[in-house]
Amino acid sequence: MSAWSDHLLVLPIVLPIAASGIMLLLDERRSGLKAAMSLATAAALLVVALALAAQVTDAPLIYRLGNWAAPYGIVLVADRLSVLMLLLTAVLGLFALVFAVARWDRAGPRFHALFLLLLMGVNGAFLTGDLFNLFVFFEVMLAASYGLVLHGSGEARIRAGLAYIAVNLIASLFFLVGVSLIYGTMGTLNMADLARRLSGPGSEDVVLVEAGCAVLGLAFLIKCSAWPLGFWLAPTYAAASAPAAAVLAILSKVGVYVVVRLSLLLFGAGVSEGFGQGWLFAVGLATVAYGTLGILGVRDVMRAAAYAVMISSGTVLGALGTGNRAALSGALFYLVGSTLAAAALFLLGEILQRGRDPAAASLAVFADEYRDPFDDEGATETGRVIPAASAIAGGAFLLCTLMLAGLPPLAGFIGKLAMFSGLAAGAMPGSAWAFIFLLTVSSLGTLVPLVRLGILGFWVPHDDPDPVIGPLEFTALAGLLGICLGLSLWGGTGLAYTDRAVEGLSNAAGYIHAVLGEGTP
Amino acid sequence: MELVLSLGIGVLAASGVWLLLRPRTFQAILGLSLLTYAVNLFIFAMGRLKVGAAPVLASGTDAAGIADPVPQALVLTALVISFALTALFLVVLLAARGVTGSDHVDGQEPGRREQGLGKSGR
Numbered sequence: 001m002s003a004w005s006d007h008l009l010v011l012p013i014v015l016p017i018a019a020s021g022i023m024l025l026l027d028e029r030r031s032g033l034k035a036a037m038s039l040a041t042a043a044a045l046l047v048v049a050l051a052l053a054a055q056v057t058d059a060p061l062i063y064r065l066g067n068w069a070a071p072y073g074i075v076l077v078a079d080r081l082s083v084l085m086l087l088l089t090a091v092l093g094l095f096a097l098v099f100a101v102a103r104w105d106r107a108g109p110r111f112h113a114l115f116l117l118l119l120m121g122v123n124g125a126f127l128t129g130d131l132f133n134l135f136v137f138f139e140v141m142l143a144a145s146y147g148l149v150l151h152g153s154g155e156a157r158i159r160a161g162l163a164y165i166a167v168n169l170i171a172s173l174f175f176l177v178g179v180s181l182i183y184g185t186m187g188t189l190n191m192a193d194l195a196r197r198l199s200g201p202g203s204e205d206v207v208l209v210e211a212g213c214a215v216l217g218l219a220f221l222i223k224c225s226a227w228p229l230g231f232w233l234a235p236t237y238a239a240a241s242a243p244a245a246a247v248l249a250i251l252s253k254v255g256v257y258v259v260v261r262l263s264l265l266l267f268g269a270g271v272s273e274g275f276g277q278g279w280l281f282a283v284g285l286a287t288v289a290y291g292t293l294g295i296l297g298v299r300d301v302m303r304a305a306a307y308a309v310m311i312s313s314g315t316v317l318g319a320l321g322t323g324n325r326a327a328l329s330g331a332l333f334y335l336v337g338s339t340l341a342a343a344a345l346f347l348l349g350e351i352l353q354r355g356r357d358p359a360a361a362s363l364a365v366f367a368d369e370y371r372d373p374f375d376d377e378g379a380t381e382t383g384r385v386i387p388a389a390s391a392i393a394g395g396a397f398l399l400c401t402l403m404l405a406g407l408p409p410l411a412g413f414i415g416k417l418a419m420f421s422g423l424a425a426g427a428m429p430g431s432a433w434a435f436i437f438l439l440t441v442s443s444l445g446t447l448v449p450l451v452r453l454g455i456l457g458f459w460v461p462h463d464d465p466d467p468v469i470g471p472l473e474f475t476a477l478a479g480l481l482g483i484c485l486g487l488s489l490w491g492g493t494g495l496a497y498t499d500r501a502v503e504g505l506s507n508a509a510g511y512i513h514a515v516l517g518e519g520t521p
Numbered sequence: 522m523e524l525v526l527s528l529g530i531g532v533l534a535a536s537g538v539w540l541l542l543r544p545r546t547f548q549a550i551l552g553l554s555l556l557t558y559a560v561n562l563f564i565f566a567m568g569r570l571k572v573g574a575a576p577v578l579a580s581g582t583d584a585a586g587i588a589d590p591v592p593q594a595l596v597l598t599a600l601v602i603s604f605a606l607t608a609l610f611l612v613v614l615l616a617a618r619g620v621t622g623s624d625h626v627d628g629q630e631p632g633r634r635e636q637g638l639g640k641s642g643r
Contacts, residue, residue: 132595132598135598135599136598136602139602139606142606143605143606143609146606146609146613150613150616155620155621155628158613158616158617158620158621158628159617159620159621159627159628161613162546162613162614162617162626162628163626165606165609165610165613166541166549166553166610166626169553169603169606169607169610170541170553170556172602172603172606173556173557173560176560176561176563176564176599177560177563179564179595180563180564180567180592180595181567183567183568183591183592183595184566184567184568184569184592189591
């Protein structure tokens with residue numbers, strides 16, 4: 001604990017909260033300074049995540065706050081999956097922010113502070129090693145997301161935000177009930193300590209712990225919008241402003257991440273081995289089915305992207321439920337690609353709908369601090385138009401469609417193929433066939449409405465003005481989709497990384513040993 | 522004491538759920554507050570009930586004679602967070618009332634809904 005690189009692990013939490021704290025002190029009119037600060041912070045987060053990715057090995061990196069020993073002190077733990085998610089958050093945050101700086105950050109007060117707080121909560125949830133800090137980071141992330149959903153104001157956002165906040169407050173209550181049940185029976189909230197105690201001989205308390213974990217799981221399943229707990233997602237994400245929706249795409253993945261980590265850590269082996277696996281499989285399948293039906297009925301791009309977020313969460317839950325490691329690795333690879341593509345689709349949807357529905361932003365509640373983002377067209381650099389904006393938007397739309405539907409040659413296909421081949425390598429029970437069948441149908445079900453939206457948006461002649469893409473917005477889209485292309489080109493490297501990540505997740509003993517230190521089994 | 526506490530938690534939670542399922546936003550926020558109280562009491566009870574025991578380990582006291590401090594710390598955190606979020610929810614609720622002109626959770630009176638749907642053709 002002396003070299004500066006040892007403290008790298010705490011930076012993804014400290015950097016954004018420090019920056020957003022400073023920003024709260026600055027006057028709202030200094031938007032240029034705030035934008036520069038938050039862009040610099042997001043870029044620094046990306047650098048930190050890359051440095052962590054270079055550091056991480058089979059043994060997870062541990063950071064003990066205040067150097068207190070593990071079951072009593074607070075620990076941050078970064079294994080390969082955490083680092084992968086940190087990297088995904090950093091990339092998504094940076095490009096959503098670049099997109100927002102073009103115009104959306106001026107649509108309401110304190111956008112940058114909320115945005116960085118959201119990144120801090122998400123990073124904390126990926127890093128924390130105990131359940132109660134997970135709750136605190138969840139709440140930070142949710143509180144910031146409430147503000148971001150309402151960003152830009154307008155009736156649609158307020159109505160969607162009301163339902164979103166109510167549902168998530170109830171989810172938080174489930175979270176608390178689960179956490180306290182687990183504490184009441186096991187006497188610890190440290191994940192590694194819990195896993196160690198659950199790997200020992202069973203007692204009658206195990207039933208209560210399992211009940212606690214089930215209630216806890218309910219909270220996470222609401223968060224990752226699993227069917228039937230996820231009806232809030234599509235209206236909320238479709239109503240949110242584009243950069244907020246793009247970064248909210250990572251929020252539902254936090255729920256998925258926690259479910260994956262806790263099921264493999266606590267129920268990978270020991271007294272309650274395989275607890276909840278069947279339920280996760282069924283819920284994952286139902287989510288994919290519901291998302292596919294939902295996307296088939298959409299009329300606008302934002303809502304299609306929201307259902308795509310749901311399908312990708314459901315896919316990972318289903319793959320986790322099969323209990324097949326290779327399938328889970330493929331699903332995690334698919335999760336990274338599909339999250340980036342869904343975020344790009346949110347941004348693209350806003351560009352396409354721009355100017356078609358001017359009434360949406362007309363009702364300002366915070367009139368004193370509110371400015372129409374489309375008012376100052378000439379005043380900002382967005383007046384400069386990249387030629388052939390339609391062609392760029394069309395190409396980006398094509399890439400998003402291919403990624404989300406999982407068609408060759410892009411990374412979505414690689415992820416799905418890895419899942420299928422992982423399942424086919426083992427014994428093939430009926431459930432595996434059902435999973436493969438459903439994923440194939442959902443590919444088709446994603447393709448059809450997106451192609452229809454593409455035809456309506458780009459080929460059918462209409463009176464609406466052509467889309468205008470400013471240079472910053474182009475950078476954001478190109479960045480997100482460029483990484484999707486990179487994932488497709490270096491798919492082998494990516495899959496090898498997720499393979500090792502799943503191996504690390506399944507090795508509960510290694511995790512326990514790393515967190516609790518020497519002298520533990 | 523256990524019986525009284527569990528009955529109290531049960532009544533609070535049941536009233537909270539009932540209010541939450543009502544159609545007005547004010548009822549929803551009261552329901553959420555009651556549910557929060559129930560959950561906070563539940564967290565507190567998970568540290569086992571003890572009378573007249575401080576959660577501080579002074580020198581010479583037996584560890585069995587003190588109350589578990591962790592649930593008390595947890596409940597404090599949960600209280601602060603839920604209080605802040607209830608206040609935030611209240612602001613959104615007022616904004617929704619101001620924008621939509623209705624305190625229904627859907628932002629529309631049930632009767633008007635069909636008219637609105639018919640007009641927009643959806």
